[in-house]
Amino acid sequence: MTIEITNALKELTGELNDKSFNASNYLGSIGSEEVVNAMIALLNDPNPETRFMAARTLGLVENNSAALSPLFEAFDKKENKEILGDLLMSLEGFDVSNNYVDLFKLYLFGSFKVSKIAEDLLDHKEFNITPRVLKKAQKHWAHYSNNVKQDEAFALQKIEVEQRLNDLKSFLENLESEN
Structure with missing residues (x-):
């Protein structure tokens, strides 16, 4: 050195x-x-x-x-x-294009700061989205939603997460219809 x-x-x-x-x-x-x-x-x-x-x-x-x-x-x-x-x-x-699920888990399970940083990365980085990525993200959401307090904050988060997952699903459907 x-x-x-x-x-x-x-x-x-x-x-x-x-x-x-x-x-x-x-x-x-x-x-x-x-x-x-x-x-x-x-x-x-x-x-x-x-x-x-x-x-x-x-x-x-x-x-x-x-x-x-x-x-x-x-x-x-x-x-x-x-x-x-x-x-x-x-x-x-x-380049975190292959780490969507890793960041999604941090978004769900992280502290407030970790969750917000992960959310920002999910919103602003490019990712390689495949049916497997969507399936894994849905699995983590199901685990999270079954193990967290179902309060007002969760209700708001549920809207955000389900919109995110629906956007991924629509993206994949559009890709499939183009091919």
Whole structure:
């Protein structure tokens, strides 16, 4: 590793400051394989701020597809529960076209912040929608709706989710009729 990269990596560990964000921007602009691998390793750092900076940096890297799976693995770790929304924001810089169901689950089962970030990604990213994706999303919705309090908030969410699922179904039907 070059000295500049090594020094920038040091700025991402420990307590965050302005230099940390500058280092993240710098490493994201370099975007080399060594930077991606270093950020993937930092996703397992004991310090949550370091894990956040690693995810943020990965979101800035242009060729970051190798980091998508490790990032989703980080979402599932209980030590990242408190920073999950912050980690999730990094997905803005990723191609998540094959992760509709993963994001849909976070939308349903996540905290308020996580749910809103996942919803924004679902609304603004491109996805590869197939009948299998729709079926899995419907399965998760059925599980969620059978295991949550049926209150006023749920009634509003039900309208939103069912509209989302109906839109996917219509999209697939339109595709099928074109072929």
